[in-house]
Amino acid sequence: MASTVISSSSASTKALLSHRKASVTTLQSHERTFSSSLFGTRPGITRRAITTTTTTTTTRPVIRRGARHSGVRFSVCSALPSALLFDCDGVLVDTEKDGHRISFNDTFAERELGVTWDVDLYGELLKIGGGKERMTAYFNKTGWPEKAPKSEEERKEFIASLHKRKTELFMVLIEKKLLPLRPGVAKLIDQALGKGVNVAVCSTSNEKAVSAIVSCLLGPERAEKIKIFAGDVVPRKKPDPAIYTLAASTLGVEPSRCVVVEDSAIGLAAAKAAGMKCIVTKSGYTADEDFLNADAVFDCIGDPPEERFDLAFCGSLLEKQYVS
Incomplete structure (x- = not known):
């Protein structure tokens, strides 16, 4: 679990510098359990005590990259991002599963391309950034539809036209506020x-x-x-x-x-x-x-x-x- 590391105060720092001693600060927090998530019930999340050490060489704690904070709220700093x-x-x-995916499939159906992206397949395709890039990579791997042009330049225009229509269909979903x-x-x-x-x-x-x-x-x-x-x-x-x-x-x-x-x-x-x-x-x-x-x-x-x-x-x- 994640916990905050508290920096020494300026007064404490001066004292530490003058005596050249290390101080150990123990931060104990009451366990708090959080439940519920956007996708259903999740295990309780607890906030636990940790011990940190501040030495005379620095007034800032050592950073540990990649810390995760799941369900625990911290509001400890008045600084603001730019x-x-x-x-x-x-x-x-x-938007992806019931928005973009549906709009792609509706576009493919309108153009009678014989292509359907199911939920699992689309999840894999999302590893490719960009809708036009996603379609291009898919067709390059599985084969281009019979109605697609043969030249590379014409295929770019073909993909662009598909993406334009897909965007129009997607915007209808948004304008109807079907995706909150x-x-x-x-x-x-x-x-x-x-x-x-x-x-x-x-x-x-x-x-x-x-x-x-x-x-x-x-x-x-x-x-x-x-x-x-x-x-x-x-x-x-x-x-x-x-x-x-x-x-x-x-x-x-x-x-x-x-x-x-x-x-x-x-x-x-x-x-x-x-x-x-x-x-x-x-x-x-x-x-x-x-x-x-x-x-x-x-x-x-x-x-x-x-x-x-x-x-x-x-x-x-x-x-x-x-x-x-």
Whole structure:
């Protein structure tokens, strides 16, 4: 379990320096059990006592990368991120299984391609960032439909036309609000905007689809304040860090002062490669992925009374350090 490591006060530090002695601080926390998750009942999560050692050589505890925080909320730091960057699919909305997958299949049916992506197959295809890239990789492996053109250039246009139609069908689902926001998303965005923190959405999905989600589900007032980086705005998709690097550059902030909320291993890899902190909120397709390098892992953001973390916790990742 994860627990916070408390730094020595300045007075204590001076005393330690003058006497050249090591001090041992034991942080004991009452066990707290949290239950319920977005996908059903989960085992109780407890918060346990830990012991840390601070020596005269430093006033900061030793960091241990990859600590996991499942269901335990910490709000211990008043620092704020310069930017809060969200992935879209699986983070803002759990769109993949009953949104994008359905829209892909409807498009394939309209074009009479004889292709259907079932739930398990689509989960594997999600390891490929980007819808056009996903279709291309699938057809390259299984064979192109008879109705597909033969030349590489014409196939690119064919894929682009399929993706355009898929996006139109997906936007209808969003506009009808058939896919709701995940718990805590609006709350965390409101906290960030209220404190003047930059908020952006960074996604491999089509820019129109991402804009539709932000506008329809978060509302026009929030949408006006949220910057969107999506689709082909960068030449390389996640796990390449290009989209997060672009976001930091455009917003004029240091990557090290950014906190990313992702749901997938490829998104986590992109955020960490960009030099940013990353919180993972697992989604339906990513619950079993490896998030060892994440700064924190939760089942969702959560709304009170089931809140998992808030803006203060995001800020604490920039200043405080955790051990598991």
